Amino acid sequence: MANLTLLQALNDGMKTAMRQDDSVVLFGEDVGLRGGVFLTTEGIQQEFGSERCFDTPLSEDGIVGAAIGMAMNGLRPIAEIQFQDFIFPGFDQIVSEAAKLRYRSGSQYTCPLVIRTPYGGGIRGGLYHSQSGEAYFCHTAGLKVVIPSTPHDAKGLLIASIEDPDPVLFLEPKALYRSVKGEVPEGHYTVDLTTIREVRPGKDVTVFCYGAMVPIAAKAAEQAAEKGIEVNVLDLRTLLPLDEDGVLEYAKRTGRVVVVHEAPRFCGFGGEISAIIAENAIEYMEAPIARVTGFDTPFPNTLEHHYLPDDRRVLDAIEHVHAF
Amino acid sequence: MTMSEPLSVIAPDGATNGYDPGLSEAELLHCYRTMLRVRAFDEICLKLQRSGRIGFSIPNLGIEGTQVGAASAFEKSDWLFPSYRDFGMALYHGITPLEMMHNMYGNAQDTAKGRQMPVHFSFDKPIRFVSISSPIGTHIPQAVGAAYASKLRGEDTVMLASFGDGGTSSLGFHSGLNFAGVWKAPVVFLCQNNGWAISCPVEEQTSSDGFAIKAEAYGMPGVVVDGNDVLAVRKTMLEAVERARSGGGPTLVECKTFRMGGHSTSDDPSRYVPAEQREEWEKKDPVLRFERFLEASGMWKAKDKEPMYSEALDxxxxxxxxxxxxxxxxxxxxxxxxxAELPPHLRRQGQELFELGKRKGDAAAGDGEFPL
Amino acid sequence: MTNAAISPRILDAEGKLCGADPELDKGLLRELFVHMMRVRCVDQRMLKLQRAGRVGFVGSMLGLEAAMIGSAAALEGRDWMWSGLREGGAALMRGLPLSEYIAQMYCNSNDTAKGRQMCNHLQHAASHYPSWSSVIGTQITHGVGAALAAKRRGLDEVHAVYFGDGATSSNGFHSGLNFAAVWKVRCVFLCVDNGWAISVPSKAQTAAPYVDKGKAYGMLAHEVDGNDVLATYQATKSLVERARAESEPALLVLKTYRMLGHSSSDDPSLYRDQAEVDEWAARDPIKRYAGYLTGLGVLGAGEQEEIEAKLLEEIDDEIRTQEAADPMALKTLVEDVYAEVPRHLRRQYNAFIEVAERHGEARPGDGAFPL
Structure with missing residues (x-):
């Protein structure tokens, strides 16, 4: 066990996977000597050489497209997109190609690859270094979408994603890169995809969240406890495919649900959680489902702390559904 | 039409071998002063960033010659589609340091209202200095589209699309230059080859012999110029601008220069730039180069520099x-x-936020009101 | 060595030698002819089926027989062929069974893509022929990535990456050729310049000759007459051997012409002159090559007709077999999305099949997934 930041855990996860399997390669912009703009890949080129960890020219389309070809031909690529905001030149490759290759070829061709990319706000990155684009990708059958929120999960989910037979978009909440620390087992281990982590038990209100919203929701839950409201906080961890049964089970326990994400609300992931509950467990609901999300605007810079859901907005929603 | 040796004008002794830049003494001194002001803006922003007053800045050190030489080739009616390392062009054309500082602070007077990171300027007068985007190369086809619109209306406006060496690998470069070649659009593409795309050196960016040759893939001329020679840049850009204005189509100009600072204040170039490369380029400083010309022409003396620079710092x-x-x-x-209009759902979301502030007692004057 | 071996043209429009005699084995010369004829016969039959409403969509290969056969014949069995839109005939030569080709056109239960693609989107794993995409240019970076994987694994296979003239404007072309040159991988990029990207002629596609685009990436580039099977074969062979020996990519532009529409859904008379079509008809790749082979004594009187009749018989037999095959099973709706059918898809399918069963539309075997 080592006490690592989320960023160090990711770095450890990549090194572990690369030591385990020679076919794992890592590439992207500035991931080599520079060690990535966040230093997530620091020391990897030094340990594994520039054939297994290398920089590419500046083209996300090229990065994702080449990753698909490598995966089709026997490598296990980890492609880093420097910011999720810059993924869109590669969007065509992800949505049109990676996600559909297995289906359109009847499993003759597959692309087990991981696209790692930092996402979300909280670092004063303005419109183009802050977005949470998970909903675009969760609308894409064939893709898996994974988001860790603790160092333990970051390493275990990343190794599981690298070993997964399908393409995984691995979204890293960059606000948590250095702000959370935790115990991380040494060597190889995995955390199963499509499993929910119970962050905190509670009988009164259920809060679903993921990524950088997990510590926010936990903080709001503490404040609620002081007011006598016991909040059950759940970290979804894998958005696609989602543990829908788990969602329903936790929702039914309290009958009062809040969903928190920093992405915009309209067509956001919270809508899917709400629809799943409304379709399957409406008779258990004691209150309307509440969503606490980013606004339906581009991401601001100066006022980003107002844009991002904070503990008071989450607490407000908890109190609202509790009092209903 | 591609030249592999970069064109230069100012000789080591300051002579220009008969080249007349076509600028008055006052205009030449404006060029010089602008180069010093770029350096001063850089220096102050770096201090502000280091002391935590602003979040971020983009050093322009070393590329002042390219920026000022290029800017001087455009009229106020032309449009500049800049990259994030081009604010010397804004200063040259009369955009004030105060307007720029509003953006650095993301305050209420910022034209982008604090929504962008610092150094992502947007100005529409006295010249159109189009809102800067962080993604690389996305503005290149936008410049081409704008040029097409001008051409369609029979105007003689010319567009500048400015980007770095890394930008040539972007999709925007490929699509932008290709469209411009087909449309014979009045655009000048300025590739500022400053040696490094963050930590990626040019030889890992492409296998081609420099960047100007890429013009041939799009059926347009490509020219290489010494980017640290402000007059050589002006000469080349002026030819390209005039060609575009007279209906001759686009040109790709590659300015060979060097980014003396990091990619940004969040970058440490000593991790990847070899010290000897930096030292070599220090000797080619564009400000010193231009001073030799001004001195040889009798417009400037070494003793003038200090007061001019400290005036710029002030x-x-x-x-x-x-x-x-x-x-x-x-x-x-x-x-x-x-x-253009505030839609109902945003009105509701805004009002909820304002009312929460009021209930919690932390609302501020000027937060606004969206009556439902 | 490389440049000397590449002649832009070897046969003139009459089929007379106008370049250096490649001195190919007569058996190979004849084989190439049969393969070209097979492409033409398959094309003819597929168009007939489409007009009769039996198959939905055909991308005709008429006029492109020399470009695809000449180039693909220069590859070894271990090499890969990454397809643009019209290389299905070459895939037949390299091992794609005619039965799979026609099953894919019918999207029936023998279709290896399980009816999920449009017609005319082929694949054949055993001959290294990956599944086509409808998206333009996306295969180019895949080919480059696969070539890098091969290089890292110590394999000397060459990746022949095909695309049309329009694809040179795509993202994949720009990043693919740039990456390939920086990484020095064994790729030969085959730009099949057939003059038209649906209705967009080359002059509206780019202001430069396609062959000049190699310069932007520091890559060797050549253009040859793509209606001349010998010139195409020789040029491709030379660049493939160079790629294999030196691990250097190259661009080869095959100048040819798409005689029919972009697809069976297209009417080219809307956007191009018949005079241009007639001009290219005079350069027909098969007529030209037949003239050469006849002069050489490889093709006797009436032999072309015999070859054609035999090929058509084979094709017609296979059409009858595939038309009788079962339709695709309903479960394929949710299979192959992932390695395992996940719970939410099983549930969605079960709900769907329950309704189908109620309406008597389900067949035995279509039943629910266990949850």
Missing amino acids: EMSAAASEAEAVPKPGLESIFTDVY
């Missing part, structure tokens, strides 16, 4: 102090400008 400091005193944008700026 100007930038004063602008920073003034911008720092301006309050942050009101909360309503989160919701406005998403659409």
